[in-house]
Amino acid sequence: MKQKIRKYCFPLGISAAALVLLLVAVFAVFLFKKEQQPPTLRVGVAVYSQEDTFIHSLVQDFEQMAHQRESEEGIRINLNIVDAKSSQLIQNEQIEQLISLDYDVLCVNIVDRTAAASLIDWASEAGIPVVFFNRQPVREDLLRWENAYYVGAPAEQSGILQGQIALELWQNEREQVDRNGDGILQYVILEGEPGHQDTLIRTEKCVQVLTDAGIRAEKLVSDSANWSREQAAVKTTQWWADYGAEIEVVFANNDDMALGVLDALSELGAEEPYPIIIGVDATREALEAVQSGKMSGTVLNDGTGIAQALLELSLSLYQGENPAGRVDLEDGHYIWLPYRQVTQKELPGDGS
Numbered sequence: 001m002k003q004k005i006r007k008y009c010f011p012l013g014i015s016a017a018a019l020v021l022l023l024v025a026v027f028a029v030f031l032f033k034k035e036q037q038p039p040t041l042r043v044g045v046a047v048y049s050q051e052d053t054f055i056h057s058l059v060q061d062f063e064q065m066a067h068q069r070e071s072e073e074g075i076r077i078n079l080n081i082v083d084a085k086s087s088q089l090i091q092n093e094q095i096e097q098l099i100s101l102d103y104d105v106l107c108v109n110i111v112d113r114t115a116a117a118s119l120i121d122w123a124s125e126a127g128i129p130v131v132f133f134n135r136q137p138v139r140e141d142l143l144r145w146e147n148a149y150y151v152g153a154p155a156e157q158s159g160i161l162q163g164q165i166a167l168e169l170w171q172n173e174r175e176q177v178d179r180n181g182d183g184i185l186q187y188v189i190l191e192g193e194p195g196h197q198d199t200l201i202r203t204e205k206c207v208q209v210l211t212d213a214g215i216r217a218e219k220l221v222s223d224s225a226n227w228s229r230e231q232a233a234v235k236t237t238q239w240w241a242d243y244g245a246e247i248e249v250v251f252a253n254n255d256d257m258a259l260g261v262l263d264a265l266s267e268l269g270a271e272e273p274y275p276i277i278i279g280v281d282a283t284r285e286a287l288e289a290v291q292s293g294k295m296s297g298t299v300l301n302d303g304t305g306i307a308q309a310l311l312e313l314s315l316s317l318y319q320g321e322n323p324a325g326r327v328d329l330e331d332g333h334y335i336w337l338p339y340r341q342v343t344q345k346e347l348p349g350d351g352s
Ligand code: GAL
Pocket: 052, 053, 054, 055, 134, 135, 192, 196, 198, 227, 253, 254, 255, 256, 280, 281, 301
């Protein structure tokens, strides 16, 4: 029997000592390889809804940039993207899970802005920095912990830029804008989700720009379409039946809703020129609509800049650096990415 085993185990005539040496060598190589593995930054990215056009492309940018930076920084960057499907309960569970898995940084696009305090407390107990983005917690909540941050675009600026686009058209192309010639600008507003800072502030500011400039403006109707193209199309169909050609300007809190207006108008066979339609985000499809003249303008919401800032902040927190060395930190907690106006004249290839 012994003979048999010997024959079976050492068919090449390797002695037991040599075998031990071989095993030790294999183990050493294994350990060495493990040592050689670059460190890994693990970021949990919790988004309110992956179906949202703007958030979807922001996350894509984040993934692409992280991939590109891996080789430059000599570390691995692992983004775990989780989708709350618009439920704060689901998001809470996802955050708890990411915390229990000891992620290095949490980037949170919170569903319900008023739920930030508990998330910040959980993160601080676990010692994991938390970076909110695009959906802004109130200031008192963010100041609960030194490692809570917000990366976003200043809502007020987007509303002002929308108002300025309308103002300029009113001043320079009055005949076309003031369809009924009564010297009053009749407008409607398609609002985003109720309670979202961008909904509240864009809605207020776009009109304030007009009234501050001494223009008489009359609201025909406004309602929420929850950032959704489909919901905006349904609302527009209704409004077109109620007000039709009286509508001179449509302020949409985002581009998807502005595109929903176009969908409805084309479905209804409405005659061109359409009323002035102004959105926010500068999504690819909205830029095409601006280029073709169907939309009068939009406002660039810098999702790429937000993604870049999330990456820089995550890297510096992971490496234990002071984030202010890599990003522009305001009040130790805020990173702001400016908005930009986009009308035909800002688009390339317009020849002006
Ligand atoms: C806004 C954006 C909307 C929507 C929303 C989600 O900034 O304009 O299109 O993406 O954020 O929070």
